[in-house]
Amino acid sequence: MRHFIPALSLAALSLAAPPAQAEDLSQEIAAKGIAPTLSRLSALPSPSPEEAFAINGLHFLRAVEVTFQARYAAGVTDRTGMLPFLQLPLPESPSPAPFDPAFLSNLFRAAQAELDQVAPLTTDFALTIGLDDLWFDINANALREPEEGFATLIAPFTAASPGPLPKVTFDTADAAWLAAYAHLLSGLCDLILAYDPTEAMTKVAATKAKLAELGPLTPDPIFGDMNPGGLDFVDLFAVVIETLRREPDPARTASAKAHLLQMVALNRDFWTKVNAETDNQAEWIPNDRQTSALGIAVPQGAGAEWLRVLDDVQALLEGRKLIPWWRIEGAGIDLGAFLDKPAPLDIPGWVQGWSALPYLKQGPLVTAESLDRFDALLQGNAMLFALYFN
Known part of the structure; x- marks a missing residue:
């Protein structure tokens, strides 16, 4: 190790x-x-x-x-x-x-x-x-x-x-x-x-400052205060949700x-x-x-299995495979189309379907088969080797 x-x-x-x-x-x-x-x-x-x-x-x-x-x-x-x-x-x-x-x-x-x-x-x-x-x-x-x-x-x-x-x-x-x-x-x-988080960070920090003027805020019972600026888990969660609701920059997603x-x-x-x-x-x-100079035992065939995982990544980016969507069997989200013409990631819309609809289509769905084979070869260390291999 x-x-x-x-x-x-x-x-x-x-x-x-x-x-x-x-x-x-x-x-x-x-x-x-x-x-x-x-x-x-x-x-x-x-x-x-x-x-x-x-x-x-x-x-x-x-x-x-x-x-x-x-x-x-x-x-x-x-x-x-x-x-x-x-x-x-x-x-x-x-x-x-x-x-x-x-x-x-x-x-x-x-x-x-x-x-x-x-x-x-x-x-x-x-x-x-x-x-x-x-x-x-x-x-x-x-x-x-x-x-x-x-x-x-x-x-x-x-x-x-x-x-x-x-x-x-x-x-x-x-x-x-x-x-x-x-x-x-x-x-x-x-x-x-x-999905630049600056506006959401500004909004949440300003609101917390105003709330503090009314009296001491109850600390987050799970994580307590967290950086930056003393934002706790509730504040950071609000930043994430508000940020994802922004209209994204299509030039950035295309890049x-x-x-x-x-x-x-x-x-x-x-x-x-x-x-x-x-x-x-x-x-x-x-x-x-x-052999690795780092002393890592890389199993035989690990590279070939990792390339199969990357085949799925490319297929998702090109829209040849779809991300499964929970409400329709055999239909999925076209990630490539989303990156070409992105939309806000409002959670209710993606769960119910109004936000997901422009990117939904019938087609072959990506599965966990390639990643499971990679993980089995690496005895449960797939995520660690994924970081190593890139």
Whole structure:
């Protein structure tokens, strides 16, 4: 389990460095951090394939770092929900900024700006880095603090005793994996920004302030007060419902669809390339003849089963398979049509049918068969390996 957790976290946090320069780059990151190293590499007039991949990886890492910095500055340091970039607990901020209703929107825009800099590479390379050299400048003081190291940040997800993390060698196949993951996260950013929560956050925070003028509010009996701005579960639930009732931005949902389709295509490219590999050198995600540098036992055929899951994802995005709808047997929701021409997600309308009707049609329905086969092969760890594989 010790080595499995880094793999899952690095499914959202990855980087590599050229073999001839691996130690120098690792030391540069350890000493100076992500942003300064990225700045230096980005200024190179003609980056080598190794440097180009390092730039991609650093943009990816920077996407994570800017969200950490935004959360720390705002005091949103707990695990604040299921949204991307909000899952890791952070050190407490001594002087958080006043509540800003645009906090979430600004966070996802900043992350997406970095993610969209990641581009596929086709030139052969092999790059190695020590995972213990990775750190995130959470408090933006340009100094590495003990709690900012990668191993410390992932500690809540593993009960294993502390120890050194491995070095990993990335290659041409992994460039496709990295680009696929960037498309996945950028697509999720688009979906969140399509239903921009700023207006709902403003409304809920202003209402809570007015209510507090009438007297102390009864704390949420389940979760108590939660960040940001002391919003508790009731407030956050209201934000979600009000946000989903907004008229979405169709340009954002169309962009999300395009990103997710690219994610599927790049995943296929990754598995084609990794399955053709004949070496076995500190592998990131191994083929059936390789072993993982992270100590993860990847079952034979896992890649092929995962591609079947992605086939269903693509079929849903293209409207060739439908999401089952509870009131009509054999009819389902066309997700692709919804992303092309989105609508508010008012819950009564989707349950009763008036909101679902424009997207309902008869056709083949997606099932859990592919995911169940993937889960059976991985002995119940499908969701964990899905994070690892992307």
